[in-house]
Amino acid sequence: MAERFDCIVVGAGPAGISCAFELAKGGASVLLLERGEYPGSKNVMGGVLYRKMMEDVIPGFYKEAPLERPIVEQRFMMMDKESAVTFGYKGMEWGQEPYNNFTVLRAKFDQWFASKAVEQGAILVNETVVTQCIVEEGRVVGVRTDRPDGDIYADVVVLADGVNSLLAKSLGFHKEYRPDEVALATMEVLKLDKKTIEERFNLEPNQGCTIELFGDATKGILGTGFLYTNKDTLSIGVGTLLSGLIKHKIKPYELLEYVKNHPMIRPYLHGSDQQEYLAHLIPEGGYKSMGRVVGNGVIVVGDAAQLVNAIHREGSNLAMTSGRIAAETILLAMEAEDFSEALLDRYRVKLMESFVGQDMKKYKDSTHHFDKFPQYFDQYIPMMNRAASQMFTVDGSSKWEKQKKIWKEVGTAREKIKIARDAYRAWRVMK
């Protein structure tokens, strides 16, 4: 291993690989360090991969990448204990070029993506844990690893080590996250015959469907569940803020078992076999939980910088875009031979101008709001289900009578005002 590189990237997830790919393509010498046996071996995602941000790195990637299914339908289930109000969109335009998004299995996808960075000239070293950044005179100058030949030096170190980045924390870039700033997600990959998947989800070959689950999927705790179709597997998962799990004394795997056995979900999974069980944290504190992303000789990208849009279950795309912008900034810094915080700060500025910064700002209050007011999930979704059941049950009473009954069940005048106020508040944090 050479002792010195233009850049060291810590972590071979979507953020780190995008950064290493762009840097190597731009002519920089890059070392990509991954603690796992191979890229993707430790990574967890539902996982929807967004075509646009991946194409910004590798145009036409979908012609050769190991993808599962292009998604042509997105459904949303607002679940009560024995019912669900479901809505969604299905469009054939998503099933052909240029596509919208795809399901992927990270263990396969990340390996392929990293191999593309290596083709560009990046050096990938697996099974190597970066234990700390080497700091000299207020500047990050390299990293210390758990290998015998230990220390490696570079002009810039990119921290792409994922949620709860210990390295960024040790530099003082962020504090210990509170339990209401991170979600814990558990998921399973279930083996199911390809044809059965297509019949059950009303799909043609090479079409996929995603279903996002709200309400009783998390027993009313702030969070979401998901059910995604892969080629011959299904991905099912559920994630809630750690604070919710602690408050309700629920274990994450209990929640996953609960959603798998829910009467709205069970029929989709019937006859499938567990292939993998995975658990991972997701940074969900949003814009207000973001720490510093730039210092002298160092840049933080992806989950390590808290870049997740929890409302739209987007993370990989924010990670890839941040990695790409970091690489562009480092190439500029190399030209200027200036790796100071002042120059690298162009990364922060560009990131905030991009959709990443804009979306983080748009939803800056949303997680905190829905965490503070749990009635959206544990009261209003059941209420919506009762209203739908009432309205669609044909029992001889007139629709006027039904409307009146629903309105009465909503509650007293005071309760109605509270609901109107909550609707307004929700609009304000989402607008």
Ligand SMILES: Cc1cc2nc3c(=O)[nH]c(=O)nc-3n(C[C@H](O)[C@H](O)[C@H](O)COP(=O)(O)OP(=O)(O)OC[C@H]3O[C@@H](n4cnc5c(N)ncnc54)[C@H](O)[C@@H]3O)c2cc1C
């Ligand atoms: C259950 C679940 C479902 C999700 N679903 C979606 C989805 O459908 N769509 C979506 O876009 N996003 C989804 N996300 C979020 C998405 O997975 C992340 O936002 C994305 O993976 C972030 O990429 P990253 O490269 O920043 O971090 P990661 O993918 O976490 O990669 C970090 C890498 O750094 C390595 N590493 C960590 N520490 C060290 C160290 N000290 N030394 C060396 N290597 C180290 C890790 O092994 C890992 O490979 C989901 C997340 C979860 C948990």
